[in-house]
Amino acid sequence: MTNAARKRKKVLFVDDEPAFRQMMRQLAAQYCHDAWEVFTAEGAGQALSMLQNQDVDLVVLDVEMPVVDGVQFLALLNRKYPQIQKVVLTGYANEQYRAECLAGGAELFLEKPRTVDGFEVVFATLNELARWKPESGFRGVLRQVGIQDIIQMECLSRHSAILEVTGSGTRGEIYIQEGEIVHSQIGAQAGESAFQLIIRLPGGEFNLKPFVAPPARTIQGQWEFLLMEACRQRDEAAGTDAAELAQAAAAGSADGGASEVAGLTPPAVPAAKVPRLEGLASRPRTRVDEVLICSEQGEVLFEHQCSDANGRINLLEFISQRSRQITQSLAAGQLQRAEFEGTKGKMLIQIQNGCGVMVRVSRY
Numbered sequence: 001m002t003n004a005a006r007k008r009k010k011v012l013f014v015d016d017e018p019a020f021r022q023m024m025r026q027l028a029a030q031y032c033h034d035a036w037e038v039f040t041a042e043g044a045g046q047a048l049s050m051l052q053n054q055d056v057d058l059v060v061l062d063v064e065m066p067v068v069d070g071v072q073f074l075a076l077l078n079r080k081y082p083q084i085q086k087v088v089l090t091g092y093a094n095e096q097y098r099a100e101c102l103a104g105g106a107e108l109f110l111e112k113p114r115t116v117d118g119f120e121v122v123f124a125t126l127n128e129l130a131r132w133k134p135e136s137g138f139r140g141v142l143r144q145v146g147i148q149d150i151i152q153m154e155c156l157s158r159h160s161a162i163l164e165v166t167g168s169g170t171r172g173e174i175y176i177q178e179g180e181i182v183h184s185q186i187g188a189q190a191g192e193s194a195f196q197l198i199i200r201l202p203g204g205e206f207n208l209k210p211f212v213a214p215p216a217r218t219i220q221g222q223w224e225f226l227l228m229e230a231c232r233q234r235d236e237a238a239g240t241d242a243a244e245l246a247q248a249a250a251a252g253s254a255d256g257g258a259s260e261v262a263g264l265t266p267p268a269v270p271a272a273k274v275p276r277l278e279g280l281a282s283r284p285r286t287r288v289d290e291v292l293i294c295s296e297q298g299e300v301l302f303e304h305q306c307s308d309a310n311g312r313i314n315l316l317e318f319i320s321q322r323s324r325q326i327t328q329s330l331a332a333g334q335l336q337r338a339e340f341e342g343t344k345g346k347m348l349i350q351i352q353n354g355c356g357v358m359v360r361v362s363r364y
Contacts, residue, residue: 078105167204183214
């Protein structure tokens with residue numbers, strides 16, 4: 001294989017109109033010569049099948065397609081293949097589509113030209129984008145991909161990386177070593193308090209960088225519990241007025257020790273919950289034996305060592321029904337979480353925001 005063949009960019013056009021796909025093949029040969037290897041697909045299903053077998057550099061897709069439209073397909077591509085460049089080329093260009101596609105991960109939103117000169121400009125733009133080589137790692141927008149999703153994927157894959165997060169005028173880092181969260185820092189904060197602050201950032205950008213050893217290991221807990229605690233604290237803080245947060249941050253700075261990070265302050269820990277150092281050696285350790293997250297429709301969203309997912313989903317549904325009955329009869333508000341504790345372990349169940357979470361831990 002020649003060097004020229006190895007350097008050819010693989011470009012996939014996804015459009016439900018056969019005539020348009022054929023025209024794009026011909027125009028690519030005319031405008032890009034041997035620089036491209038062109039593939040075409042009539043819809044999302046055929047495109048996904050091709051992407052499993054080809055290392056595509058650029059995907060150009062239409063918006064108006066049957067079954068799975070371009071906006072939905074773009075969101076799927078952005079999650080499954082974040083490293084691939086994506087461009088929307090459509091004859092249905094309006095501001096709503098433009099905003100949805102650009103927010104969903106498209107690098108460009110282009111209208112199908114009506115003249116030959118217009119296609120020449122389009123191909124020149126696409127060729128320049130295809131030649132661009134992304135930096136190592138990947139970047140994303142927290143509004144579309146939750147930072148919790150990135151952490152979960154890295155930990156489940158037992159990767160080692162530094163997750164750099166920027167937003168609200170500040171920058172934080174989460175160190176992941178072989179699937180374990182070992183350190184976090186943001187501003188003057190470090191450890192679990194810094195991790196909670198990063199999770200609570202309302203939006204921004206993330207960047208996965210190669211792993212280097214942190215200055216110290218400041219986090220010992222298992223990542224599943226760290227994420228659950230972060231979600232709990234974020235939900236509690238959602239109802240807090242921004243002015244109160246700023247006031248609390250200012251008060252912490254006046255005390256000479258607590259740092260201010262983008263108007264956020266770590267939640268206070270009651271003294272009764274702070275473990276006494278002399279008692280740590282005798283405390284039993286805990287291990288996560290089972291985790292299940294399901295949607296309101298009973299679809300498994302995430303599971304870890306769950307041997308009977310259907311049985312756990314039935315349990316969550318049973319508790320959800322009973323909680324609704326209790327809420328209606330006692331007017332006591334919605335059930336937020338339920339805990340079942342025995343001599344050898346504990347089970348925690350949380351049902352809210354359209355999904356159910358079950359975690360079972362044991363002591364040893």
